[in-house]
Amino acid sequence: MSKKWFQIGITGVFLLSLALRFWEIDRFNTLVFDEVYFAKFGNNYLINKPFFNAHPPLSQYIIGIGIWIGNHLPFGQGTVNELTGSMRSPWSYRWINAFTGSFIPLVVAGIAYQLSHRHRFALLAGLFTACDGFFLVESRYALNNIYIVIFGLLGQLFLLLALNNQNQQRFWWLILAGISFGASVATKWNGLWFLLGIYWIWITAYIIRGVQSFPHIPIQLTSPGTVIRQTKIFLRQWYHQWLRINQKSSAIRLQTPIQNFTQINILHMVFYLGIIPAILYSIIWIPHLHLDKRYGFIEVHQKILQFHLKLGGNSSDVHPYCAAWYKWPLMNRPIAYYYQATESVKEPLSKKVIYDVHAMGNPFLWWFGVAAILFLAAMLLLKVVIPWLQQKHFVLPTNLTVETWIALYLVLNYAANLLPWTKVTRCVFMYHYMSAVVFGFLAIAWLVDQCFSSYYREIRVLGVTITFIIVGGFIFWMPLYLGLPLSSEGYNIRMWFNTWI
Numbered sequence: 001m002s003k004k005w006f007q008i009g010i011t012g013v014f015l016l017s018l019a020l021r022f023w024e025i026d027r028f029n030t031l032v033f034d035e036v037y038f039a040k041f042g043n044n045y046l047i048n049k050p051f052f053n054a055h056p057p058l059s060q061y062i063i064g065i066g067i068w069i070g071n072h073l074p075f076g077q078g079t080v081n082e083l084t085g086s087m088r089s090p091w092s093y094r095w096i097n098a099f100t101g102s103f104i105p106l107v108v109a110g111i112a113y114q115l116s117h118r119h120r121f122a123l124l125a126g127l128f129t130a131c132d133g134f135f136l137v138e139s140r141y142a143l144n145n146i147y148i149v150i151f152g153l154l155g156q157l158f159l160l161l162a163l164n165n166q167n168q169q170r171f172w173w174l175i176l177a178g179i180s181f182g183a184s185v186a187t188k189w190n191g192l193w194f195l196l197g198i199y200w201i202w203i204t205a206y207i208i209r210g211v212q213s214f215p216h217i218p219i220q221l222t223s224p225g226t227v228i229r230q231t232k233i234f235l236r237q238w239y240h241q242w243l244r245i246n247q248k249s250s251a252i253r254l255q256t257p258i259q260n261f262t263q264i265n266i267l268h269m270v271f272y273l274g275i276i277p278a279i280l281y282s283i284i285w286i287p288h289l290h291l292d293k294r295y296g297f298i299e300v301h302q303k304i305l306q307f308h309l310k311l312g313g314n315s316s317d318v319h320p321y322c323a324a325w326y327k328w329p330l331m332n333r334p335i336a337y338y339y340q341a342t343e344s345v346k347e348p349l350s351k352k353v354i355y356d357v358h359a360m361g362n363p364f365l366w367w368f369g370v371a372a373i374l375f376l377a378a379m380l381l382l383k384v385v386i387p388w389l390q391q392k393h394f395v396l397p398t399n400l401t402v403e404t405w406i407a408l409y410l411v412l413n414y415a416a417n418l419l420p421w422t423k424v425t426r427c428v429f430m431y432h433y434m435s436a437v438v439f440g441f442l443a444i445a446w447l448v449d450q451c452f453s454s455y456y457r458e459i460r461v462l463g464v465t466i467t468f469i470i471v472g473g474f475i476f477w478m479p480l481y482l483g484l485p486l487s488s489e490g491y492n493i494r495m496w497f498n499t500w501i
Contacts, residue, residue: 006119010109013126017105020482021098021139026090028483029079032141032357033337036083039093039142042067043084050292052300054307056281057288058186059144066096066142093142101139101146104438105129107153112442114160115256115406118449124467125445131474132441133481134361134434137337140482141357145431147187152194152435155180156413159198159273163257163264174268178276185277186284190420193435195273197416201409202269205261208400258405311426318427325421328433329370332499334360335430338483354491358480359431360500364473368466369440372447373414376407406446414439444470 001009031039037053042063044051053060067084070076070092080089109126113119129135138145155177162173181198184191285297295303312318323333338357383404400408417436421428444466451463477494479486486494495501 001119001123003119006123009123010106010126013105013109013123013130014102017130018099018102020136021102022095023482025094025098025140026076026079028338028355028357029081029090030338031083033143033335033359035093035142038063038144039067039084039088042093042142043086043088045287045291047086048291049085050294052292052295052303053288054304055144055188056186056284058183058284059147059188061284061287062096062100062147063093063142063144066094067092070095094140097142097146098139100150101135104135104139104146104150104153107150107157108438108441110157111153111160112445114157114164115258115409115442116402116446117255120452121446121449124448125442127467128365128441128445128470129438131470132362132365132437133474133477134334134359134431134437136481137357137359138431138434141337144187145434148184148191149434149438151180151184151187152191153438155184155194156198160257163260171272174264174272175276178272179280181273182277182280183284186281190432190435193417193420194413195277196420197413198273199269200412200416201258202261202264204408204412205258209262256402256405258409259400259402308426313425314427319429321429322427323430325418325424325428325433328418328430328437329366331361331363331366331430332497333430334358334500336501352488353485354488355483355485356480356491357483358477358500360477360480361437362470362474362477363496365441365444365470366437368444368470369437372443373411373440375447376443377411380404380407380411403450410439410443410446414443 038060041051041053041057041060045061045064046068067088070089073092076091076095077089078091080087082088084093105126108129109122112125113122115121135146135149158173158177158180162170162177165173181191181195184194282297285300289295289297289300292300314322314324316322321333321335327333335358336356337359338355340355342353342355343351383400414436417439418433421432448463448466451459451466454460454463478484479490480494
């Protein structure tokens, strides 16, 4: 894809995201879902009202700034309410989230381009992210999860830019990365998982470099059993088919900044990606602690921890939309943020009209994304298993392709943003999966891009089919993302499973 067409395409993706997020964002003149907390908290900073918040305050600062700006604009004031504690319009406490969320597809596209320097991969990643319903819903209301994601992704983008540069430019990008990671954690503590993913990749890169320093040391293993011999044929065929799919795109080997990770030493990691995020996180608390003098810095963190520890487990008795972490990848329990059923009186019959804002992902995008992550994880495993099956001993690898490095980046980041939740016992919700699923979007975009580059027409058709299914799914479920009026029949055909209701 030429640079010109990429610029046209990515501009279209941004305009689509912007239009969908701003379209009638004030149509529900009330507080939707957790706006009862975050919109109120943002307004509390404007009226100097002390309050306790179970999360760090950065997103509420931003929402408060948005309210202040929104109240001084000559538009968006058609409907107002006092639900935040002051007379505010829904547009005023929602617009800044809509504006911020519109940039998430661009940041994802930026990460994709820095990983591969491929315009088509970047455009697909941006398009798929723009075609997700969960990110759209979260961006249209005064909620805080989009700030975790965008700051965490910006931290990763800036780090990749640092790895692509040298000397003074690298240090400036590292500083911006540290600030962004600190801002993600200052939104919610689970923003730390974006930084955890980077540390895992950094450690893995050093392990690989150490392994490559001793490439000729074999470790003898016992002979494979009957099951292994039968599995050998399947794995070998699968692996060689993957090589044939990639034969065209692999003809020209690219470089990826992940290969430069070992240029970042432990002092850089501690200072830029440890101390700087911690300093920013601490500074963010100053305005809140100045407003609410009941608790100091240590005490407020103790109160937050106690609050989360007291929350019950993942039972419907605690909250009807509690969903354990293992239910997220298959989108087992999305959340109804707003529901209203009314009677539309039209001749000759009255019909039930349903307004439902459903925080659910694009099912096809989420399911394809999980499949792509699993496929990439399997390919990483096969880089070790196949030589062992062929040679009956384990030979340490001497070289990793760009495809392998990108797979490592996506799989490790996905795991870092999902696996820590396995130890969390409190009630959790599917929006906690947003920071992990975005790497699934990147993974399926990467595989679709590889399909487009295949020598085989059938593989290219597969890539086109997946793309149209994702876009089609987004259009089909869009009424639930935007809260459009639906008949009972229209609502029911979009609720494929009872757990979605």
